[in-house]
Amino acid sequence: MKTDVQRPEKLQGLILRIQRMSTEDGPGIRSTVFFKGCPLRCVWCHNPESIPDRPQMHWVGSRCIGCMSCIEACPEKALSAAGSGIDIDRLSCTDCLCCAEVCPSTAMEIYGRYYSPEELVNELVKDRVYFEQSGGGVTLSGGEPARQPDFARKVLESLKEKGIHTALDTCGQCPWERLEMLLPFTDLLLYDLKLMDEQLHRDYTGLSGSQIQRNLARVRDYREEHHNSLEIWVRTPVIPGHTDSVENIRAIGAFIHDAMAGAVSKWELCAFNNLCIHKYDGLGIDWKCRDYGLVTESDMERLVQAASESAGRDVIVHASGATMGKESGGHPPAPEKSCPPSGCETPP
Ligand code: SF4
Ligand code: SF4
Ligand code: SF4
Structure with missing residues (x-):
């Protein structure tokens, strides 16, 4: 397909x-x-x-009804129930869409499509x-x-x-x-x-x-x-x-x-x-x-x-963009060192 x-x-x-x-x-x-x-x-x-x-699967917590069908459907065993919801093992996930197909509430969603x-x-x-x-x-x-x-x-x-x-x-x-x-x-x-x-x-x-x-x-x-x-x-x-x-x-x-x-x-x-x-x-x-x-x-x-x-x-x-009023206080403390977001691919 x-x-x-x-x-x-x-x-x-x-x-x-x-x-x-x-x-x-x-x-x-x-x-x-x-x-x-x-x-x-x-x-x-x-x-x-x-x-x-590349396209990328993600979980939308606000739509999930906790039926666990996605975990059973995943051929790569990339999904697991975590304390905060459904966890995706990104090293195992092949973006095959099987989880999205069985999800009754569109809580498994893909980022990206080809045009x-x-x-x-x-x-x-x-x-x-x-x-x-x-x-x-x-x-x-x-x-x-x-x-x-x-x-x-x-x-x-x-x-x-x-x-x-x-x-x-x-x-x-x-x-x-x-x-x-x-x-x-x-x-x-x-x-x-x-x-x-x-x-x-x-x-x-x-x-x-x-x-x-x-x-x-x-x-x-x-x-x-x-x-x-x-x-x-x-x-x-x-x-x-x-x-x-x-x-x-x-x-x-x-x-x-x-x-x-x-x-x-x-x-x-x-x-x-x-x-x-x-x-x-x-x-x-x-x-x-x-x-x-x-x-x-x-x-x-x-x-x-x-x-x-x-x-x-x-x-x-x-x-x-929104700013804080003059009376509302200052900035959060400056960060100590850089830390690119995890889960992203390495820059070329
Ligand atoms: S897209 Fe496929 S491999 Fe990735 S979590 Fe869903 S079912 Fe598993
Ligand atoms: S199949 Fe959909 S609704 Fe069911 S647990 Fe997975 S993400 Fe949640
Ligand atoms: S990583 Fe930087 S340049 Fe790339 S989309 Fe995000 S903010 Fe923009």
Whole structure:
């Protein structure tokens, strides 16, 4: 039996989900496509289910009625009853779906399914009326879209042919050629700059930040060489104890000012929250950021000011996400050392 979670032979992309009516990932109302597979292992990652490059079974505790049918059905003996629910032995699980087929309450669910470019684009154009009325469009996000470059390019190209605004949300960790092949069909580049200190970048994301910075500088050159109208927005996650120092924000601002030479029009500081705890629980991952609090309002104001001063007047700086009121207290203690989420595959 061939299912849509088996690795396909033709050009297809592994997609985690499509989020409609998004107002967070570019201008207007957007449909955001979350690709599966990411080269980084950010300790604060909000989409841990997007990191592995393969479909992945998980257990949804709120739907489980405790019938134990899944345990009996698993041919690999990968399931067991644990104190907190159903435990999945990920080394034994082959993602065969037998448990999902017998589960009466859809509590065993697969993250990720394969789409052909045509199938995905047909799904996305259904929201065209919202795009047209709001100045929105489609954003490819993840995970990392540049990890599936042929598929991403085909999707972007088809969307452009249909006159739909396209945005590419990337962590920038990929060979330049992969990014370059996506740029001709991209209207807006959402580019993450998380940490400028090399050691901290390695500690908290699992890899060096040098390729990310190099690629962004090459995007600037690409724009100039191709007289391209590509818009660039930088995004920085503000994570208590990891990325939220004024020193880090000023270092990113200096890079935007010096290396990008007016190419960046907007810089968004995205405040951390821990609302994704349930995803880590479902994947059986002990998330080190689970008890981190919100960034305080006064700290965010300080960071926005540092960002505005360092990036230059041409860059619009704004903060997004919930913050804690000025009277509500401070940050949780800074983490002692890095610890990429367990259960994720080793970075290449
Ligand atoms: S870049 Fe970091 S935060 Fe984004 S999906 Fe990858 S691991 Fe998660
Ligand atoms: S997907 Fe297959 S191997 Fe994995 S837990 Fe379910 S039944 Fe077992
Ligand atoms: S089959 Fe479904 S409902 Fe029954 S124990 Fe397993 S996950 Fe829970």
